[in-house]
Amino acid sequence: MSSRKIRVLMSKPGIDGHWRGGIVVSRAIRDAGMELIFGGFQNAKQIVEAAIQEDVDVLGLSIHSGAHFAYTKQVIDLLKEKGVFNDILILVGGVIPAQDFPKLKEMGVANIYGPGSMTNDIVEFIKTHLKK
Amino acid sequence: MFDKKILENIRIEKEKWEEKLKESKERDVKFVTDSEIPIKRLYTPLDVKGDYLDTINFPGQEPFTRGVYPTMYRGRLWTMRLFSGHGTPEETNLRWKYLYENGETGFSAAVDALTFNGIDPTNPDGAPEVGTSGVPLYCIDSLFALTEDIPIDKISVALVVEPFTCAPVCAMYFNMAKMRGYELKNLMGTTQNDILTMTVGYIPYKNSPPNHLLRVACDFIEWTVAQKNVPLWHPINFTGYNYREGGIDAIQELGFVFASACSHIDNLIERGWKADDFVGRLAFHLAAHKDFFEEIAKYRAARRIWHKLMKDKYEVKNPKNLGFRFHVQTAGSSLTAQLPMINIVRTAIQGLEANLGGCQSLHTNSYDEAICLPSEEAALVALRTQQVVADETRITNTIDPLAGSYYVEWLTDEVEERVWKYMDKIQKVGSIDKALSTGWLYKEMRDAFHKRRVRIEKGEEIMLGINKYQVPYDTVTDVFRTSQTAIDIEVNRINKLKARRDNAKLEKILDKLRSVCEKEENVMPIIMEATKEGATVGEICDIYREIWGIWEPPLAI
Numbered sequence: 001m002s003s004r005k006i007r008v009l010m011s012k013p014g015i016d017g018h019w020r021g022g023i024v025v026s027r028a029i030r031d032a033g034m035e036l037i038f039g040g041f042q043n044a045k046q047i048v049e050a051a052i053q054e055d056v057d058v059l060g061l062s063i064h065s066g067a068h069f070a071y072t073k074q075v076i077d078l079l080k081e082k083g084v085f086n087d088i089l090i091l092v093g094g095v096i097p098a099q100d101f102p103k104l105k106e107m108g109v110a111n112i113y114g115p116g117s118m119t120n121d122i123v124e125f126i127k128t129h130l131k132k
Numbered sequence: 133m134f135d136k137k138i139l140e141n142i143r144i145e146k147e148k149w150e151e152k153l154k155e156s157k158e159r160d161v162k163f164v165t166d167s168e169i170p171i172k173r174l175y176t177p178l179d180v181k182g183d184y185l186d187t188i189n190f191p192g193q194e195p196f197t198r199g200v201y202p203t204m205y206r207g208r209l210w211t212m213r214l215f216s217g218h219g220t221p222e223e224t225n226l227r228w229k230y231l232y233e234n235g236e237t238g239f240s241a242a243v244d245a246l247t248f249n250g251i252d253p254t255n256p257d258g259a260p261e262v263g264t265s266g267v268p269l270y271c272i273d274s275l276f277a278l279t280e281d282i283p284i285d286k287i288s289v290a291l292v293v294e295p296f297t298c299a300p301v302c303a304m305y306f307n308m309a310k311m312r313g314y315e316l317k318n319l320m321g322t323t324q325n326d327i328l329t330m331t332v333g334y335i336p337y338k339n340s341p342p343n344h345l346l347r348v349a350c351d352f353i354e355w356t357v358a359q360k361n362v363p364l365w366h367p368i369n370f371t372g373y374n375y376r377e378g379g380i381d382a383i384q385e386l387g388f389v390f391a392s393a394c395s396h397i398d399n400l401i402e403r404g405w406k407a408d409d410f411v412g413r414l415a416f417h418l419a420a421h422k423d424f425f426e427e428i429a430k431y432r433a434a435r436r437i438w439h440k441l442m443k444d445k446y447e448v449k450n451p452k453n454l455g456f457r458f459h460v461q462t463a464g465s466s467l468t469a470q471l472p473m474i475n476i477v478r479t480a481i482q483g484l485e486a487n488l489g490g491c492q493s494l495h496t497n498s499y500d501e502a503i504c505l506p507s508e509e510a511a512l513v514a515l516r517t518q519q520v521v522a523d524e525t526r527i528t529n530t531i532d533p534l535a536g537s538y539y540v541e542w543l544t545d546e547v548e549e550r551v552w553k554y555m556d557k558i559q560k561v562g563s564i565d566k567a568l569s570t571g572w573l574y575k576e577m578r579d580a581f582h583k584r585r586v587r588i589e590k591g592e593e594i595m596l597g598i599n600k601y602q603v604p605y606d607t608v609t610d611v612f613r614t615s616q617t618a619i620d621i622e623v624n625r626i627n628k629l630k631a632r633r634d635n636a637k638l639e640k641i642l643d644k645l646r647s648v649c650e651k652e653e654n655v656m657p658i659i660m661e662a663t664k665e666g667a668t669v670g671e672i673c674d675i676y677r678e679i680w681g682i683w684e685p686p687l688a689i
Contacts, residue, residue: 014245014257014258014260014261015245015246015249015251015257015258015261015337015338016245016261016265016334016337017245017248017249017330017334017335017336017337018334019334019335019687020378020379020581023578023581023687023689024581024582024585026689027578027581027582027585027689028585030689036689038687038689040335040687041335041337043256043257064265065245065260065261065264065265066261066264066265066504066505066613066614067260067261067264070260071260095502095503095504097503097504097611098469098605098606099611114469114503114605115468115469115502115503115605116468116469116470116502116595116597116598116605117605118589119585119589120589
C-alpha cells in the first residue's frame with residue numbers, strides 16, 4: 001500500500017447547472033481524506049485531459065439532465081481511446097433511473113448513485129474498488 | 133392583544149400546569165422547526181405580542197398579514213399553475229392543453245438547459261440535452277408552436293427564464309403575441325428573471341458576470357412595467373424556491389429574496405424611477421417545505437416584511453403597491469425516488485400549507501419527479517391534488533383560518549424577526565451582485581448543502597424510505613423519457629428560420645445590439661427588433677458574452 005492519497009476528479013459533463021449533488025459528494029470525498037479535484041463543467045475532451053494530467057484514480061460524473069447515456073459514452077470512448085480506461089474507476093451520480101443502471105455498467109461505469117444515495121456508501125465503494 | 137388581568141391569570145394557571153408536568157416524560161427529540169427555532173410545549177395568549185390592528189389586521193389591509201386581497205379565496209381561488217415542459221414545443225403544447233382541459237388555470241414554461249443558458253442546439257456543448265429537462269425555446273418559431281391554440285389573452289403564462297436569457301426569450305414571446313393580434317398592453321404573464329436562480333440555485337454555464345445580469349434584469353422591469361410597454365406583466369419573480377431546494381432554511385429563503393429585491397429596486401431608483409412606478413408588479417416564488425407551521429408563518433411574515441420595506445424604506449405611496457404576491461411550489465427535494473407514491477401525500481400536505489398561507493398561485497409536484505420529468509399521469513395526479521384542496525376540503529370558506537392560533541402568531545413574529553436580522557447580514561456584504569461575485573452566497577449555499585447532508589445521514593431529518601423504513605433504490609414507476617428526436621427537430625427548426633430570414637438586415641440589428649451592450653443601455657428595444665427578424669437566443673447571448681465576458685462563479689466546496 002502506498003501512502004499516496006486517492007485522487008478523485010469530479011466533473012459535470014454538459015451544461016445543466018444542478019450542482020448540489022456534485023458538491024455534496026465532493027465534500028464527503030474530501031472529508032474522507034481523499035484528494036478532490038473539482039472540474040465543474042467540462043466536456044469529454046476536458047474531462048479526459050484533466051483525468052490524465054491529474055493522474056486520478058477515480059472519475060465522478062454528476063449528471064442531472066437525463067442525458068447520462070450520451071455524456072457517459074463520450075467520456076468512456078475517449079478514455080479508451082487514450083488507453084487509460086483500465087486505470088480509472090468511473091462513478092456516475094445524479095437523477096439516474098434504476099432501470100438505466102445495467103446499461104451504464106455495461107458501458108464501463110463501476111457504480112451509479114441515484115437520488116437518496118448516502119455519501120459514506122460512495123466513499124466505502126471507492127476505497128474497496130480502486131483499479132490500480 | 134389581551135387584557136393584562138387575563139394574562140396574569142393565565143400566567144399563574146400556566147405555572148401550576150407546568151408544575152404538574154414535571155414528572156411527565158417527553159420523547160427524546162429536538163423540538164425545533166426546520167430552521168432550528170426552538171419550539172415550546174404549548175403556546176398561550178402569553179406568547180402573542182402586538183396589537184391586532186397594527187400587526188395582524190384584516191385581509192387586504194396593511195400590513196397584509198392575513199392576505200393581500202380583502203376576500204382572498206372567497207373571491208377567487210389561487211391559480212393552479214404547473215411548471216411544465218419537455219421534448220419539443222409541440223409536445224409541450226399537447227401537455228399544456230391536456231392540463232388546461234383538466235382544470236389548470238395558468239401555464240408555466242419549464243425550459244431546457246440550452247434555453248436557460250442561451251446556447252443554440254447547433255452548439256455541441258449541450259446538444260445531448262435538447263428537451264431533456266424542459267422545453268427548448270430557441271427562436272420565435274418555437275414560441276408559436278408552444279402556444280398554438282392556447283388563448284394567451286385569457287390565461288396567463290409564466291416564462292421561467294433568468295436574466296441572461298430573459299430579454300431574448302420574452303421578446304420572442306411578445307413578438308409572437310403581437311403577430312397573433314394581441315395587444316401587449318393587455319398581455320398577462322410572468323417572467324422569472326431571477327438573478328439568484330441561475331447563479332446559486334443552479335450554476336450558470338457561460339453566462340455573463342452578476343453586475344450585468346442585475347442590470348439586464350432591471351432593463352426588463354424598466355421596459356415592461358415602468359415604461360408601460362407590457363404594463364400587466366410581472367417582470368420578475370424572486371424565486372426563493374430554487375435556492376431553498378439546495379438546503380437553505382426558511383429564514384435564509386426570505387433573506388435572499390428580499391435582499392435581491394432591494395438591489396433591483398435600488399438599481400431602478402438610480403435610473404430615476406420612483407418605487408411606485410414598478411414595485412406593484414414585482415412577484416415572488418416561494419417553497420412549501422416540510423415544516424408545516426413554519427412555512428405558513430413564513431408566508432404571513434413575508435407579507436408583513438414586504439409591507440414594511442415598501443412603506444418605510446422605499447416610501448411607496450399607492451396602497452396597491454404594498455402587497456406581497458407570491459406563487460408557491462411544493463418541495464421537490466423532499467420527494468424520494470424510493471416509494472414514489474408517498475410523494476403524493478407529501479405534496480398534498482405542502483400544497484395545503486401554501487393555501488393556508490394565502491398564496492396567489494401554486495405548483496404541486498408530480499410523484500415521479502425524483503426520477504424524471506413528470507409523466508402525463510403523474511402531472512394529472514399533481515393537479516388533482518390541489519383540486520382536492522380547492523373543491524373538497526372547504527378550507528376556502530374563511531380567510532386565513534390559522535390566524536389567532538397562539539402558535540402561528542408567535543411563530544410569524546419569530547420568523548419575521550429572524551429574517552430582518554439575516555437580511556442585515558446579507559446587506560452588509562453589499563448589493564446582490566456583490567454577494568455573488570465575492571462568493572459570499574456560494575459559501576452560504578455550501579454550508580447549507582453540508583448541513584442538510586449531515587442531518588439526513590445522521591437521521592436527524594427524517595426522509596421515509598431513505599433513512600427510516602429504508603427501501604433499496606429501485607424505480608417501481610415507469611420512467612417518463614423525453615423525445616430522442618428533439619435534437620433533430622430543433623436543429624431543423626433553426627435551419628429553416630435561418631434560410632427564411634433577411635440575414636443582412638439582422639446583422640445590422642445585431643451590430644446595434646453590440647453597441648447597446650457596450651454603452652450599457654436598455655437592451656429590450658433592440659432585442660425586440662432582433663428576435664422579430666429571427667435572431668436566436670444563442671445568437672443574442674453570444675453577443676452578451678462577447679461584450680461583457682463569461683463569468684466563472686466562485687463555487688465553494
